Amino acid sequence: MPAPLDTVLEPFRVLARWSRSSIKALPALALALCLLLGACSNAAGGLTGNYVDDTVAVADSLLATIALPAEDPGRGDAETQARSLINDYVARYRPQASVNGLASFTTMQTALNSLAGHYANYPNRPVPDALRERLTKELQKAERNVVRGT
Numbered sequence: 001m002p003a004p005l006d007t008v009l010e011p012f013r014v015l016a017r018w019s020r021s022s023i024k025a026l027p028a029l030a031l032a033l034c035l036l037l038g039a040c041s042n043a044a045g046g047l048t049g050n051y052v053d054d055t056v057a058v059a060d061s062l063l064a065t066i067a068l069p070a071e072d073p074g075r076g077d078a079e080t081q082a083r084s085l086i087n088d089y090v091a092r093y094r095p096q097a098s099v100n101g102l103a104s105f106t107t108m109q110t111a112l113n114s115l116a117g118h119y120a121n122y123p124n125r126p127v128p129d130a131l132r133e134r135l136t137k138e139l140q141k142a143e144r145n146v147v148r149g150t
Contacts, residue, residue: 046085047092051099055108055146058089059139062115066135070126083119086112104145111138 047054065082068075090112093099100109115135118127127135 047088049092051093051096052146054089054092055104056143058085059108059111059143061085062111063136063139066115066127066132075126079119079123083116086116102145103150104142107138107145108142111135111142114138 047058062082062085065078068078072078090109093105094109099105114131115127118125118131
């Protein structure tokens with residue numbers, strides 16, 4: 001025996017009761033869901049999750065980026081990747097209480113904040129020599145400290 005007409009039409013009646021604002025909110029809801037699922041993935045910028053390895057890799061990458069000459073055609077892309085790497089590193093390790101109290105993390109965070117600040121305030125300018133020297137010292141010190149376990 002076929003279903004009564006009321007049962008078949010019920011989903012359409014529910015849709016008809018939705019207001020226009022509810023229907024307009026569907027794309028926003030879908031976007032929020034996609035962003036939430038993307039944020040929960042484990043692929044945080046290529047970081048491994050091993051603090052020592054990640055700190056050494058990020059420091060080496062940033063040292064190579066700040067060493068690029070101003071006229072290098074790949075400098076803009078390298079700086080964009082460096083900003084992303086800085087954000088991924090800080091987002092992963094700042095909330096970890098076992099890490100954020102270490103001297104290596106404090107030194108690394110100081111260097112990362114300085115470099116991120118330069119990139120945010122002077123996006124089209126190369127890193128000044130004085131800042132480059134200070135960053136080089138801090139990144140190398142963070143590498144030494146993290147390898148020693150401090």
